């Protein structure tokens with residue numbers, strides 16, 4: 001079964017709203033093709049609270065969080081991972097509240113931002129993308145977005161969280177779940193009292209998750225999906241988009257979707273060696289051509305995973321794993 005995406009979610013920006021007895025959410029006004037309507041910052045508990053994923057470099061969002069929590073105490077600031085739409089505001093929020101920042105660890109050196117060009121040689125690859133020069137205004141907006149969302153390479157948590165570590169406050173308990181795949185330092189946070197998990201970018205209801213190699217790792221991602229399947233949670237709360245209730249069938253569908261793609265790639269390689277470009281043109285025939293570039297990144301993530309599992313290998317030069325022109329074959 002293909003995953004069914006929920007794209008109806010339409011939050012008001014800058015307003016802290018109740019989403020469950022122990023959870024409130026305030027969405028940053030940073031909508032994009034990667035953040036959907038924006039970053040959903042969660043507040044855990046009442047009175048003495050934790051803040052999860054404070055968001056991008058956005059003074060307005062930090063001011064909104066502080067105003068909404070006036071009269072309450074921020075005990076901890078937690079971060080699911082160091083992409084620019086999740087963690088950078090932790091520094092400003094920590095400075096304003098004195099609360100410690102907790103996360104898995106610094107930004108991995110091999111990690112790219114979500115919108116980086118992951119494929120190295122695709123400048124000359126005609127994917128049918130619109131190449132008209134963007135207006136000056138659009139360019140300025142793009143530059144501003146890029147600055148706001150650049151990866152949080154300076155992230156340095158006051159406390160490092162490992163899988164199974166617990167953070168708590170009055171009436172609430174959060175357990176850190178290490179869920180690499182999207183990025184190697186990704187954590188989810190299980191809210192024990194509500195059988196809920198804050199899933200960051202690991203599982204989102206509105207879209208599949210980008211696995212950007214080389215730090216993004218498809219095999220790790222599949223194992224991290226299995227980790228959620230092995231639990232018995234009632235609700236998932238992604239950083240972007242609405243909650244996912246009865247998550248098991250949805251997470252299973254995400255797994256099945258990746259396995260089916262892997263089978264398609266293997267079947268195509270059975271017919272003979274084949275480049276990433278040919279694979280994309282074949283497997284994504286029915287998909288709009290402007291999506292071929294992200295599709296190539298996804299295919300490369302699969303091929304690297306198959307290479308690790310010794311089920312496929314690059315024919316020519318193993319140093320060119322990231323190139324769309326590299327030809328691959330079955331082992």
Ligand SMILES: [Zn+2]
Pocket residue numbers: 081083114182201
């Ligand atoms: Zn991310």
